[in-house]
Amino acid sequence: MPASFWGRVSFLLQEYWKSYLQGAGTTLLIALVATFVGVVIGLLVGILMTIPVEKNDNPVKKGVLKVVKAILYVYIEIFRGTPMMVQAMFIFYGALQYMNINMNMWFAAFFIVSINTGAYMSETVRGGILSIDPGQTEGAKAIGMTHFQTMNYIIMPQALRNIMPQIGNNLIINIKDTSVLSVISVTELFFVGKSVAGVYYTTFESFFIVSIMYLIMTITCARILRHMERKMDGNDNYDLATEDTLAHTSGMTNYIEKKKEEEEYR
Amino acid sequence: MAENENRTVSPASSGSHIIRVEHLSKSFGSHEVLKDINFNVDKGDVTCVIGSSGSGKSTLLRCINLLEEASSGHIYFNDADIMSRENNVHNYRAKVGMVFQHFNLFNNMTVLENCTIGVRKVLKKDDRYAKEIAEKFLEKVGMIPYINAKPAQLSGGQAQRVAIARALAMEPDVLLFDEPTSALDPEMVGEVLDVMRALAKEGLTMIIVTHEMAFARDVSSRVVFMDDGVIAEEGSPDVIFNNPKNPRTQEFLSRFMNK
Ligand SMILES: Nc1ncnc2c1ncn2[C@@H]1O[C@H](COP(=O)(O)OP(=O)(O)OP(=O)(O)O)[C@@H](O)[C@H]1O
Ligand SMILES: [Mg+2]
Numbered sequence: 001m002p003a004s005f006w007g008r009v010s011f012l013l014q015e016y017w018k019s020y021l022q023g024a025g026t027t028l029l030i031a032l033v034a035t036f037v038g039v040v041i042g043l044l045v046g047i048l049m050t051i052p053v054e055k056n057d058n059p060v061k062k063g064v065l066k067v068v069k070a071i072l073y074v075y076i077e078i079f080r081g082t083p084m085m086v087q088a089m090f091i092f093y094g095a096l097q098y099m100n101i102n103m104n105m106w107f108a109a110f111f112i113v114s115i116n117t118g119a120y121m122s123e124t125v126r127g128g129i130l131s132i133d134p135g136q137t138e139g140a141k142a143i144g145m146t147h148f149q150t151m152n153y154i155i156m157p158q159a160l161r162n163i164m165p166q167i168g169n170n171l172i173i174n175i176k177d178t179s180v181l182s183v184i185s186v187t188e189l190f191f192v193g194k195s196v197a198g199v200y201y202t203t204f205e206s207f208f209i210v211s212i213m214y215l216i217m218t219i220t221c222a223r224i225l226r227h228m229e230r231k232m233d234g235n236d237n238y239d240l241a242t243e244d245t246l247a248h249t250s251g252m253t254n255y256i257e258k259k260k261e262e263e264e265y266r
Numbered sequence: 267m268a269e270n271e272n273r274t275v276s277p278a279s280s281g282s283h284i285i286r287v288e289h290l291s292k293s294f295g296s297h298e299v300l301k302d303i304n305f306n307v308d309k310g311d312v313t314c315v316i317g318s319s320g321s322g323k324s325t326l327l328r329c330i331n332l333l334e335e336a337s338s339g340h341i342y343f344n345d346a347d348i349m350s351r352e353n354n355v356h357n358y359r360a361k362v363g364m365v366f367q368h369f370n371l372f373n374n375m376t377v378l379e380n381c382t383i384g385v386r387k388v389l390k391k392d393d394r395y396a397k398e399i400a401e402k403f404l405e406k407v408g409m410i411p412y413i414n415a416k417p418a419q420l421s422g423g424q425a426q427r428v429a430i431a432r433a434l435a436m437e438p439d440v441l442l443f444d445e446p447t448s449a450l451d452p453e454m455v456g457e458v459l460d461v462m463r464a465l466a467k468e469g470l471t472m473i474i475v476t477h478e479m480a481f482a483r484d485v486s487s488r489v490v491f492m493d494d495g496v497i498a499e500e501g502s503p504d505v506i507f508n509n510p511k512n513p514r515t516q517e518f519l520s521r522f523m524n525k
Binding site: 135 | 331333335356357358359363366368369370371372373374383384387388429432433436
């Protein structure tokens, strides 16, 4: 075992690089999948929670909606209001002891992080929907769109763009928070770091490596998401379409020509 | 498709009004904003609604478009009660368009998409038809060069012209305007009013809430003066502007003309 700090670090890397990489891979996989599933849950719940109830809706619809909303509300409160580590213990060991379900560790990992992210995203999506100017809804209503069409074509595309930073935040939180899954022995990065540290009593060095790896993952993901946001925003400027050929200068598209091209294409 | 064919509005019996408002009242809480409103609109009419701020003009339009639920009374469209449960709100709104003070263009769509989305999704027409009709009306309002722009890139006057084209693309039977020029810089008011003038000339049935008195005098076939939730006076533009009977109308107009 080398004496210097950097010597020990490189020793651990030589011996255990495979384990570290596998741990990081597991962490990233759980974080990505769970964030994705969580966003899907959040979208569904957020959309359900914002369905308007109108006076002359039929009573059955009103009743069902009320019950569904109540259940979803409880779901959000419970999963936002307790630590994920506690949820992991509760669900994994609880299922084992009282329901005799020996949950696959991997299933438990994905399940717990997804459902937890879903609870947070539900509120984010709901906020995103409510933050869209009511004028957008009125404009859609005034041309005869249904609530579903309005959500689908007008509100959600805008809400989704607005909550992109929050989705990014959740991904980064998930990359870090999968570390709590070590309590149910999921071999993610934190678990690997701890195991390696235990072999040679090199806690400091091992967690130095682990920290760097977390940072690389979080910073890379943040970058990628930023890029996606910029892509969603599209062009800052538009091509002026003009029929006046004399006015046709660079940056403008000749409207008639474009139309002709499209016609030929058909 | 089925929902579209299931017309809930019966064809007009000949000679009847296209819109008939009877004993319409609307309260927000205990505040009665509209009180027993009665008026009719015939096909091809241009009805301008004037009146001071807070008199209930917007609320009246929003009730007619069912954006606001009236507290009591009836609104008939081609003799069908639009407030009855059987009425399909969406079909009705597709036939009675609305242009808003703040445009309410869809911010996530280009100018062209703003005008095609309703034709495609509400009227269920194919893309090609939607594009053709959208371009036809964008041309009419002079916004063809901007079909690829997003609403945020337009001036107020341009945005409002697109909003008018969006409403026209639905080929409505009636078009409602709620102060379409009130949010515009003075130099842009003209371009929007010109578009509306052209529509009036073509015989489109319109109900226009406006503070542009000269415009109202020019284009309307009838002027309705609202005061504190009631229709205080109505009549031809000539009568209302040159010979108002009601002292409230006289007072309102003199205040306006002297500004
Ligand atoms: N959603 C609402 N809740 C409570 N009160 C409202 C609501 N909308 C309008 N009102 C009230 O109803 C009255 C009439 O409003 P309305 O917007 O119809 O007036 P208006 O004639 O269009 O005025 P303006 O010329 O300023 O647009 C006002 O006193 C207003 O405060
Ligand atoms: Mg108003």
